[in-house]
Amino acid sequence: MRSLIDITDLSLAELDSLIATAQDIIAHPEKYAEACHGKKLATLFYEPSTRTRLSFESAMLELGGSVIGFSDAGNSSAAKGESVADTVRTVECFADIVAMRHFKEGAPLVASTFAHIPVINAGDGGHNHPTQTLADLLTIQREKGRLDTLTIGCCGDLKFGRTVHSLISAMSRYENIRFVLISPEELRIPENVRSEILDRRHIPYEETTDLEGAMPKLDILYMTRVQRERFFNEADYLRLKDSYILTPEKLKTAKSDLIVMHPLPRVNEISTAVDSDPRACYFKQVLNGKYIRMALILMLLEVTV
Amino acid sequence: MIIGSITDGIVIDHIPAGRGMELYHYLQLEQLECQVAVIKNAPSTKIGKKDIIKIGELIDLNLDILGFVSPRITINYIQNGERVKKRHPVLPEQIVGMVKCKNPRCITSIEQELPHIFVLTDREKGIYRCRYCDTRAK
The missing domain is CATH 3.40.50.1370 (Aspartate/ornithine carbamoyltransferase)
Known part of the structure; x- marks a missing residue:
């Protein structure tokens, strides 16, 4: 089980492979339309986001999967003081993969150390993205x-x-x-x-x-x-x-x-x-972001097409 | 002030002045049954003033943290009144719970239960960084 917290978690060969998969998705989207059927992505966004959250969600939907989550920490138990560790251990009961954005640096790393499903860092403070x-x-x-x-x-x-x-x-x-x-x-x-x-x-x-x-x-x-x-x-x-x-x-x-x-x-x-x-x-970057996130979800869920 | 020499035990010498009690607590020496002496501000020809810890028993202690405090610290093992081994500490790969991350943006600033972990990122320069946010340990 792999997570992506820092870009250096991926080797150059893995980066090449992700880029190749994304290019193939762009060329043949129909091949991937049901690749994640039955899988769920949880988007845990403690900080406002338009592009990244919608990009992750549309990536999962275009792979045939579904999406749950929250887009504001105020709508989650974080507002009651729940720790990142407890939140992610709850969410993994419902989802197959997590994308987390947090205003505090290192929060997705903490999540990945407690979770038994892949965690993707969708931005942690001023640290990594x-x-x-x-x-x-x-x-x-x-x-x-x-x-x-x-x-x-x-x-x-x-x-x-x-x-x-x-x-x-x-x-x-x-x-x-x-x-x-x-x-x-x-x-x-x-x-x-x-x-x-x-x-x-x-x-x-x-x-x-x-x-x-x-x-x-x-x-x-x-x-x-x-x-x-x-x-x-x-x-x-x-x-x-x-x-x-x-x-x-x-x-x-x-x-x-x-x-x-x-x-x-x-x-x-x-x-x-x-x-x-x-x-x-x-704006091309935005669109490319969806395709590469599709490739990343496939890789972390170990789905082959 | 006279503190007698020990027959069997460990002498941690050349501790930077003022850090002796901190190490005493970090190494949990208060839990030992044997005699332990912390000497503060002893004169030192090498570093001016130093702290010394004397432990009156040869026990197995993980002393890696000493390397983070100062590479100049020496660890002397005493047996039958003679020094049988002297070594300098090596830098530990990580330090847990000794240094607090000062970055207000770090997750450890709001989650009190998380251990403060610093990882050795540059052995040559002795640089440690917070495992969560990469802030340098000071």
Whole structure:
């Protein structure tokens, strides 16, 4: 029985296999329509989500399975003070697999240590978001045709941006990857990501506050939102929220085959005028997220098609 | 102050000053029947001041945690008044219940029953990180 808590729980071979399955699902959806018939996914979302929860739910429905769960901790026994361990041991009586989002870091790991069914981390605080990374990898593979030899610019909140941490962790395992880390000083990448992923694996990277200066070098621009919910101090949020706003003007010096990614939701960090640019890929990421989650559910439930 | 030497037992030396009682409790030495002495702020030519723990019996103790406190600690095994073995502690793979995670976003901040577990992530630099949220142990 496997769970997915951190993107590094998956080997490169397993990542390749998931991407291959997702591509096959895209090409032949009918083959998978009943693959999870009789299986139930429980979505335990202690924190608000649109994309991730609906993506998991539609992934399971398109595999012929069904879905139970809650989308607000206030609607669960967590509001009465129930522990994550007790909640997951209750839920496993009703479901075959769990997708959990929690505002506290490490909650899905706690769930996985108590559960006897697979647990998928659907985002834990500012820590990890491995299935977003799977969606990102599938998008990069489909749009760039490769997962190696890329210069990736990560821009915005690199301190609390869990999607960025997982993306760096995953992409650092491929050959010839280079990062340009663009953020305000206060939202720089955490020390552990720098020292234990980038430095340890000898991945070339530069840190800068200058988005325009970095733009011409990039194959991928991964924008992130400055997340109000991660700040304890509203004044800090207000000061930093408009640090980077991507506009068509700023894209003028970018490569013609750049792809612009964003885990969404966006607030104002990508102008809506960028949406019609063929390089904008963020809504493709959303769709790819459903397909890769279908592949992941199949893998963790050990369903073969 | 004079504390006599021991005939058979263990002397944990070069403990950073002020950490002796913490180790005394963590190693649960209060549960031993034999004599145990904790010496605080003893003069040390190497580190200025140090704490020392003397245990008056050769017992089997898991002393791995000492490596986390300081790699300079020495563990001396005494038999018939003679030191028969001296070693430095090795870094344990994980530490349970000795260090609290200070990250207010960590699940341990709201679930009091969870053990605080820190895992060795860099042996060379002696870095431990919270098993749940990856925050570095201080």
